[in-house]
Amino acid sequence: MANQVDAPEIDKVLVSIIGRALKxxxxxxxxxxxxxxxxxxxxxxxxxxxxxxxxEGRMLEQTxxxxxxxxxxxxxxxxxxxxxxGNVYPGDVFFHNDVFSLGNQNNDxxxxxxxxxxxxxxGWSATKGHQADIGGNVRGGYNPNATExxxxxxxxxxxxxxxxxxxxxxxWDLIFANVRLDIVQEDMRAEIxxxxxxxxxxxxxxxxxxxxxxxxxxxxxxxxxxKMMEAEIRAIPDGVYEGEGRVFFDGKNIGSSYTIxxxxxxxxxxxxxxxxxxxxxxxxxxxxxxxxSASATLLTFLxxxxxDIPHNHGMIQPIDIIIPEGTILNAAYPAATTFGNHxxxxxxxxxxxxxxxxxPTRVTAGWNNLLCSLTSGDDPRKDDSFVDIxxxxxxxxxxxxxxxxGYDHIGMIDASGGLLDQDYEMFEQQTPHLLLKHEFLPDSAxxxxxxxxxxxxxxxxxxxDDTQLVTFGDGDEEPAFGLAGxxxxxxxxxxxxxxxxxxxxxxxxxxxxxxxxxTLYVQEAGGGGGYGDPRLRPATKVLAEVRDGVISIGAAxxxxxxxxxxxxxxxxxxxxxxxxxxx
Numbered sequence: 016m017a018n019q020v021d022a023p024e025i026d027k028v029l030v031s032i033i034g035r036a037l038k039x040x041x042x043x044x045x046x047x048x049x050x051x052x053x054x055x056x057x058x059x060x061x062x063x064x065x066x067x068x069x070x071e072g073r074m075l076e077q078t079x080x081x082x083x084x085x086x087x088x089x090x091x092x093x094x095x096x097x098x099x100x101g102n103v104y105p106g107d108v109f110f111h112n113d114v115f116s117l118g119n120q121n122n123d124x125x126x127x128x129x130x131x132x133x134x135x136x137x138g139w140s141a142t143k144g145h146q147a148d149i150g151g152n153v154r155g156g157y158n159p160n161a162t163e164x165x166x167x168x169x170x171x172x173x174x175x176x177x178x179x180x181x182x183x184x185x186x187w188d189l190i191f192a193n194v195r196l197d198i199v200q201e202d203m204r205a206e207i208x209x210x211x212x213x214x215x216x217x218x219x220x221x222x223x224x225x226x227x228x229x230x231x232x233x234x235x236x237x238x239x240x241x242k243m244m245e246a247e248i249r250a251i252p253d254g255v256y257e258g259e260g261r262v263f264f265d266g267k268n269i270g271s272s273y274t275i276x277x278x279x280x281x282x283x284x285x286x287x288x289x290x291x292x293x294x295x296x297x298x299x300x301x302x303x304x305x306x307x308s309a310s311a312t313l314l315t316f317l318x319x320x321x322x323d324i325p326h327n328h329g330m331i332q333p334i335d336i337i338i339p340e341g342t343i344l345n346a347a348y349p350a351a352t353t354f355g356n357h358x359x360x361x362x363x364x365x366x367x368x369x370x371x372x373x374x375p376t377r378v379t380a381g382w383n384n385l386l387c388s389l390t391s392g393d394d395p396r397k398d399d400s401f402v403d404i405x406x407x408x409x410x411x412x413x414x415x416x417x418x419x420x421g422y423d424h425i426g427m428i429d430a431s432g433g434l435l436d437q438d439y440e441m442f443e444q445q446t447p448h449l450l451l452k453h454e455f456l457p458d459s460a461x462x463x464x465x466x467x468x469x470x471x472x473x474x475x476x477x478x479x480d481d482t483q484l485v486t487f488g489d490g491d492e493e494p495a496f497g498l499a500g501x502x503x504x505x506x507x508x509x510x511x512x513x514x515x516x517x518x519x520x521x522x523x524x525x526x527x528x529x530x531x532x533x534t535l536y537v538q539e540a541g542g543g544g545g546y547g548d549p550r551l552r553p554a555t556k557v558l559a560e561v562r563d564g565v566i567s568i569g570a571a572x573x574x575x576x577x578x579x580x581x582x583x584x585x586x587x588x589x590x591x592x593x594x595x596x597x598x
Contacts, residue, residue, distance in 0.1 A: 494541055
């Protein structure tokens with residue numbers, strides 16, 4: 016009998032070193048993307064995710080600049096590893112965006128690069144980012160009139176664009192012949208570059224410690240992470256908890272609404288999110304796909320647990336997500352699904368409402384629903400096309416918690432965030448539009464002992480003739496909800512004030528052709544919901560926010576029960592006491 020070789024002994028210090036190194040690698044990949052991409056969607060709003068995965072496609076670590084993309088790469092990586100088994104070589108690069116083979120949105124195109132040490136496939140490096148265009152009927156990729164996937168954009172099932180380091184020019188040309196903007200090719204090259212950064216770093220790490228030692232410590236890292244997540248789940252009382260979120264208007268059927276229903280079962284150290292009772296898919300473009308909906312579930316739950324849990328395969332092992340095909344969260348082929356990423360807010364609402372009674376200190380009140388707009392056209396200054404998503408105004412405030420106010424205007428919820436999600440000067444360079452106003456919106460936050468985050472107002476002047484405007488989102492019918500006596504936030508709206516004086520209020524899913532030069536674009540993004548009785552908020556805080564223009568004197572009196580003299584901007588103590596005693 017041959018001598019049996021014992022597995023390497025676990026060095027817990029090395030486990031920590033490997034875990035921290037993997038996170039540093041994905042962060043470096045993210046910095047590479049930020050510095051080398053050209054579209055503001057990527058280099059400013061950071062609408063991308065970078066990650067490293069093992070040979071089977073299991074998550075080693077990720078840097079999730081935009082959370083909704085965060086858990087969509089691993090399943091696709093496993094799909095590619097299986098589909099191309101025996102046909103994967105050093106120097107290969109794969110592209111993928113297909114929503115019906117585990118993608119999350121047509122515009123979110125991913126690049127995958129296998130990582131070899133010697134002849135051994137040890138992992139994958141991957142990047143996924145929202146591209147400025149992906150073909151289809153509407154420039155920019157959002158088509159509120161779409162009823163099937165072919166009207167939305169080019170589908171890219173997993174395809175090899177580099178083989179053994181050589182570009183497959185025919186495949187590359189086939190893809191980009193169906194994309195309007197050259198900048199997309201450049202940004203996909205940047206994705207490949209970021210993958211190369213990850214490839215080099217993981218190769219060096221494995222070579223330093225040896226493949227066998229790396230593999231053993233990787234599995235231990237997975238196991239340790241799983242135990243951390245199980246401990247968080249055990250802190251939630253066992254039981255079955257149910258919640259709902261609503262989606263308004265599918266882009267086709269006026270007055271339509273749909274309900275997302277989640278049943279959360281906590282059993283010891285395991286948690287299941289079951290969406291079986293969610294409404295059926297629409298015949299319009301307001302549908303999700305499993306990848307985007309599962310990402311929304313995970314990122315919402317991660318807000319309620321230890322933020323130091325590493326983001327690897329072990330983190331997701333104690334979590335099951337059931338989303339039957341044919342529901343609005345997992346539409347069946349060949350449905351239109353571009354809106355799917357934007358079903359995250361009502362999905363999050365359903366989870367927050369379900370768990371609020373049992374873990375009230377971990378949930379937030381409602382966050383303002385996202386309402387986006389996208390303009391495209393020809394820039395007369397450059398004789399060139401432009402596509403721009405108005406990141407400055409699309410989100411509004413987050414919900415308050417039991418012990419803290421919500422974040423003011425959270426923007427894309429990424430590393431830039433809030434008011435600075437889109438640089439003002441870059442906006443005016445990348446588009447012909449003129450920015451006139453971008454400010455926090457007073458009285459937009461839901462009131463409470465802890466108030467919601469403020470919304471924001473954005474105004475700009477359309478700078479090109481026949482600009483096309485697309486809107487996509489929600490929150491114009493139902494505001495962010497308050498909790499424990501807190502009040503709701505305010506509603507979203509987008510208006511176009513035409514040069515002839517006509518005012519058009521867009522729907523939440525709209526396609527407006529030929530917006531004329533000089534039109535004033537006006538957007539209000541609502542605030543988040545408040546938490547707790549507003550009249551328990553310290554009067555001195557209310558006064559400070561009146562002085563800062565966050566709360567009006569009228570709202571301070573009527574909602575918070577704080578009487579403030581308009582001339583001196585001081586509290587009338589006697590009147591305030593009467594107002595608060597009479598509640």
